[in-house]
Amino acid sequence: MQARIIDAVVEMVAEKSISGTTLANVASAAGVSQGVLVFHFKSKEGLLTQAMVRLLEEYRQAWQPAMASADPLERIVGLVRADFDPAICTRKKLALWFAFWGETAAKPIYNRLASESEEERFQAMKHACEDVAGIARISDPVGLAQSIDAHTDGLWLQMHLQGSDFTREMGLNSALSHVRLLLPELARRI
Amino acid sequence: MQARIIDAVVEMVAEKSISGTTLANVASAAGVSQGVLVFHFKSKEGLLTQAMVRLLEEYRQAWQPAMASADPLERIVGLVRADFDPAICTRKKLALWFAFWGETAAKPIYNRLASESEEERFQAMKHACEDVAGIARISDPVGLAQSIDAHTDGLWLQMHLQGSDFTREMGLNSALSHVRLLLPELARRI
Amino acid sequence: MQARIIDAVVEMVAEKSISGTTLANVASAAGVSQGVLVFHFKSKEGLLTQAMVRLLEEYRQAWQPAMASADPLERIVGLVRADFDPAICTRKKLALWFAFWGETAAKPIYNRLASESEEERFQAMKHACEDVAGIARISDPVGLAQSIDAHTDGLWLQMHLQGSDFTREMGLNSALSHVRLLLPELARRI
Amino acid sequence: MQARIIDAVVEMVAEKSISGTTLANVASAAGVSQGVLVFHFKSKEGLLTQAMVRLLEEYRQAWQPAMASADPLERIVGLVRADFDPAICTRKKLALWFAFWGETAAKPIYNRLASESEEERFQAMKHACEDVAGIARISDPVGLAQSIDAHTDGLWLQMHLQGSDFTREMGLNSALSHVRLLLPELARRI
């Protein structure tokens, strides 16, 4: 039941943003009583926090498997691909990310969760970039990692704002082209 | 008085996000009566929309002057610098951008305003990149423009989430390094 | 509880008219919270509409039983008596009727409800008048029905405007005298 | 200017009822500033009261001329005709009458004005009916007057509720038929 409730929260936040998400419409969308929401999640903030936690976990599970590879280039490409995974990079999920990012200034809990997730992912990218320096001439591996991450984040913004005009496939192509541009020696392998 | 009211809105949205911004606290922060807000801006949404319009105008005025240059490289660097201008790239303003982006899924008006602004700015970057192809070997000028824009957008996200740990100067340096990386032939001029 | 709330609405509208009836004073008069009014009736208009529906239903239940009679004259007299029934023709209820009639130009829903109720009742009177034509010389039964109905409506206006100077008993006597005048052959039976 | 303002009030009350009539929309409809309303009429209630006074005066001027006749039957018919005069019996004016009658329970001033007007008019009808007793066999002239007045009032209610389905002409015919019914000996003269 908890999963069904969180599904409803995701639906509502994506459609109506955080301020438009009410316990009443979440309960109605989940097909449960309003009381059960409070029972399981204590408060509206608890509900939203849990939804964010699940969003971050799903994201983590999308990129973590790629870290198993011994080849740092595969790890980089895996991280980039995860950002455009069909399970991750949907209109709804993007709206959710931006909804939470829009509240981080006011709600420290969202900020903490988002920062930690961002940081963990960035460390993974940084290590991969440092490792790739062994097989390609890279002067600034940290800058490389930042450049790749910043690029995908920026593409998320484009996709969020432009909706269906800017598809997941276009985003992935743009991101991979960008990596090829930054790693010309390894471009043919990407 | 209208300017003073919009100032107060910016203050409130930055501090408490959009849902935490109420007519009561805006009126109190602006030192005016609650009625005058509705009198001038018709509704809370009108008030927020006007604040967004002003934000977008300020941004436009930060990057437009750089378009006067005949040198496309100067235009590119000018656009990047504008994103990290001390008048543009403040904690408050970033919080504002993300607050509005967080509501675009629910409020079409914010989406329209944000998309139009984003598009206009992107066209400027694209033209500069196309022109720079005349003085440097550039295989994909549109990809170049996207890469630069996406990078700065991504840095904004870092700055928004990490606050004072990630300064404006660090962002600017990272963005310019990225441009040098993409345009190695012109790097010494950036 | 819903009945208690509607009672309070009737009380308030009769005393303060529709514009003077607020959710706050209805809630206070009913001894419930303001929120429960919206919870059950959705809006102030829903509350007033429901009060009107109940008023019309009460009225219907006052005249419908008389329709069971086989004697058309008894039906006519029953319809007239219903208009001056102690449960129907009170100061409060009259004020309510006129309050709603005063809003029909602005609120189509009140108009529809009032028209339908008026029409149903008129049909009953018309059929009774048509049937009475079999036992008395009646040249224009529809005109007879209109005359009787218009007379009672006009008496309601007198009673509404003049208050206690014009009593229910006076109204009933006037209305019955009028019927006797219109049906001289049956006058001794009325 | 005052006439133009009162015109606008009539327009607004007819269209939006009393609660929907605001100083703002009256001012806008009259093409004057809001301040001038308060300047001339002191308050919203003053404005509405003045509009009602004018309505009652217009009505009075419609039926008074008929009182000059020496023939009581002509006076009766003149009074009835006045109620269906094209300048008096319009949708807008009817809405206005019912709007004020709807507020009489809450606003004593409207009640007083309406009662006085009603009473004055009733006295005229009563005297005419008493005088007509000299030329026709009338057992109860007061009842006759009440019957005629009540009938026209009732027809006003039908016209108000049914709008254009029930025309002024239909109302007048019904009212005159009713008088013929009540005064069969004089019917051919009506």
Added chain:
DNA sequence: AATGAATGAGCTTTCATTCAT
């Protein structure tokens, strides 16, 4: 465990009235 009616504080909005110009 689960419900959903009930609460009430606080929201956005309306609007009669005031007052400096």
Added chain:
DNA sequence: GATGAATGAAAGCTCATTCAT
């Protein structure tokens, strides 16, 4: 005389939260 910006009290309404069942 005339204006309309400004006020602020009070309106209708929302909604997170509580609680008896």
